[in-house]
Amino acid sequence: MSQLTKQQIAESVPQKGFFGHPKGLFTLFFTEFWERFSYYGMRALLVYYMYYEVSQGGLGLDKTLSLSIVSIYGSLVYMSGIIGGWLADRVFGTSRAVFYGGVFIMLGHIALAIPGNIALFFVSMILIVIGTGLLKPNVSTIVGDIYVDGDNRQDSGFSIFYMGINMGGFISPLIVGTIGLKYNFHLGFGLAAVGxxxxxxxxxxxxxxxLGMAGVQVANPLSSAEKKKVFTIFGLAAILISIVVAIAIPRGWLTFNSFILLVGILAFLIPTVYFLVMYFSPKTTKMEQSHIIAYIPLFIAAVMFWTIAEQGSTILAMYADTRTNLNFMGIKISPTWFQSFNPMFIILLAPVFAWLWMKLGDRQPTTPQKFSLGLLFAGLSFIVILLPAYFGGTDSLVNPLWLVLSIFTVVLGELCLSPVGLSATTKLAPVAFSSQTMSLWFLSNAAAQALNAQLVQFYSEKNEMLYFGIIGGTAIFLSLLLFLISPVIQRYMGDIR
Incomplete structure (x- = not known):
């Protein structure tokens, strides 16, 4: 069967049916809703499960090490998307990748739900990393596939899709997090598997x-000869890695710290190599090469943004547990509840931003300008959270409203950057690398969390003002720089806004 064009694929999808958007948005909205319910429910508990004492149902690991492991786990989750994107583009298509990914994620959460030791914990992490790598980039790619080229509903559609992600993220810490902390960590992880x-x-x-034909077609299928070669290489690589690990761990060469450093290097090396491969590929046209150049500063800006935003599940999660007054207006607050504020604000504000971009039409800020606004708000969110220590020191518990205000501020930035970044990725992606470019977008998050695995080691209550101030100030500086060069980036983007 001959390859269908993007236009033909989009035309196979019923174009009216979900808030004025293609009917397939319903399927993708609720698939991602439940996947995010599962993931964010697990993540709301993860850092506490790691550093709480064994007598409290946790693993009893060191706090700083726990923060680094959670960051590096998050990095691996998004890094695995590059493999998931490649498999979708070359082997079985995005639709099957989404299904297989969901199965792996469910099995990973089932493994977490079984009381056991730290070895079982790492087995569950491997399963979730593989599953999220298959599902996460490919479900977003299918969203782009259900719109015809030039459809001005696409940015709005990604904002609605993003709202579905955050509805799952809002509910899960309240349900999974509360049950996990109040009753049993493993019961909470079991609920994530059900999600x-x-x-x-x-x-x-x-x-x-x-969805019609969206996600069914393999964009750049392997030939029979290529399949044999690729899977031979994969098999040999798996065997080699197993041998190296079996030798390195007993000899003390592969430790938590060395593994964290290795993943950190890979998190920046892989996207660099990928940009070069896509740019110099004979399948990439001159216009697509221009788009890749435009995409690089947007990618760097996204890394800085996620460096701040992803600390909500590490530094700010610990801040909620140890630095925040959890008795507020007669209510006993669970520290996991703070992880619901980010998605709650997005649910409330995503329709406003979607309406705003549609209302402004051609007068709306360009994509690089939206990214600069996102970075600005992210930097300001860290300036907000350093103020309690500035006014009251680090010896007293902080009013929880400070943490809520910081989260609200970073959400303003997220709505300027994240759904816009998803949309821009589908528009700027070379045709032969469509799913893999979406994976590349998620590598910005992988790089950010790998960076966080190093940064969190410098945090302490005594130096929290310096910690938040340096990172927040860097983001604000980069936002101003990005705004200044945005006209240049826009020229490389051509007609794409």
């Missing part, structure tokens, strides 16, 4: 009617 199961059900029973 992923619901996501798989939604996807399987609605995709045929709602």
């Amino acid at each position: 992923m199961f619901f996501g798989l059900i939604v996807f399987m029973f609605t995709k045929k009617k709602n």
